[in-house]
Amino acid sequence: MTENIDVEVDESNLPRRVERRPIGAPSVIVDDLHITYRVFGARRGGTTQDRKSLWDRAVSLGRPDTGPITHVPAVRGVSFVAHHGESIGILGTNGSGKSTLLRAVAGLLPPTSGRVFTSAEPELLGVNAALLPRLTGERNIIIGGLALGLNAKEVRRSVPDVADFAELGDFLYLPMSSYSSGMASRLRFAISTIRSPEILMIDEALATGDASFRKKSMARIEQIRDKAGTVFFVSHSLASVRAMCTRALWIDKGVLVADGDVDEVADAYHAYVEGRTDASSGAKLS
Numbered sequence: 001m002t003e004n005i006d007v008e009v010d011e012s013n014l015p016r017r018v019e020r021r022p023i024g025a026p027s028v029i030v031d032d033l034h035i036t037y038r039v040f041g042a043r044r045g046g047t048t049q050d051r052k053s054l055w056d057r058a059v060s061l062g063r064p065d066t067g068p069i070t071h072v073p074a075v076r077g078v079s080f081v082a083h084h085g086e087s088i089g090i091l092g093t094n095g096s097g098k099s100t101l102l103r104a105v106a107g108l109l110p111p112t113s114g115r116v117f118t119s120a121e122p123e124l125l126g127v128n129a130a131l132l133p134r135l136t137g138e139r140n141i142i143i144g145g146l147a148l149g150l151n152a153k154e155v156r157r158s159v160p161d162v163a164d165f166a167e168l169g170d171f172l173y174l175p176m177s178s179y180s181s182g183m184a185s186r187l188r189f190a191i192s193t194i195r196s197p198e199i200l201m202i203d204e205a206l207a208t209g210d211a212s213f214r215k216k217s218m219a220r221i222e223q224i225r226d227k228a229g230t231v232f233f234v235s236h237s238l239a240s241v242r243a244m245c246t247r248a249l250w251i252d253k254g255v256l257v258a259d260g261d262v263d264e265v266a267d268a269y270h271a272y273v274e275g276r277t278d279a280s281s282g283a284k285l286s
């Protein structure tokens, strides 16, 4: 299998395993969620191709023909309930629908069908979080802080802390385009956690950090969970998921195949990725 999951992370670099706490009230409810992307102008060979519906033809009237539409069912009937105080790892091979699921929970993608309820607006920390490359780190911290709802005074006060946490040094006053990818990802993480979000979702955003930053950011994630937040965590590092999470969801081809204790689900997923079992081994867990 081509999947580059990283199971060999040096355990000594990881924080001690997170404590299991009594879980609180529901924070995220996902009910039979389906997300289907519609790709226009795709060539033959897609998943399910069909001729354009009357609606699509009406919408595209007068515009150049965009060709057939391909439907990509990225999330297919996922349901789960997450609670305050839980940190939930999301496992699955590339293209299994992890990012799509998180974006839908964050409200960035409308469900094709099904429903998502959240107790607060989730904060999605992804690899593509919007930082502006031509502005300095300092300006990005200010803009990011304002976007998170801090007032001007709070934002200005947070700048030294954020810069310090992200280990920017003198780069704080240089445009982000001069940052290394590790530096940019540290800054992204530091900005997103200026304010402890009630629901934090991390989509492979810590992958570029080094071991010491990973440790630091995990401690910060723990603080968020301490404040009864809910954390969703997508990572290629199974060891990080085991260390960070109390529960895991495993998604395969858009379907939730397992939902349960992080170690049980991670073991089953690991066996699957190594080619020892098929994805139905996940279903046997739940």
Ligand SMILES: Nc1ncnc2c1ncn2[C@@H]1O[C@H](COP(=O)(O)OP(=O)(O)O)[C@@H](O)[C@H]1O
Residues within 6 Å of the ligand: 037, 038, 039, 072, 073, 074, 092, 093, 094, 095, 096, 097, 098, 099, 100, 101
């Ligand atoms: N914007 C998009 N348009 C069309 N298809 C997409 C889009 N984003 C993702 N997909 C497809 O949806 C499926 C799930 O992708 P994704 O959620 O990114 O998976 P993962 O994060 O687990 O790697 C894949 O088949 C991918 O090719």
Ligand SMILES: [Mg+2]
Residues within 6 Å of the ligand: 098, 099, 100, 203
């Ligand atoms: Mg992804």
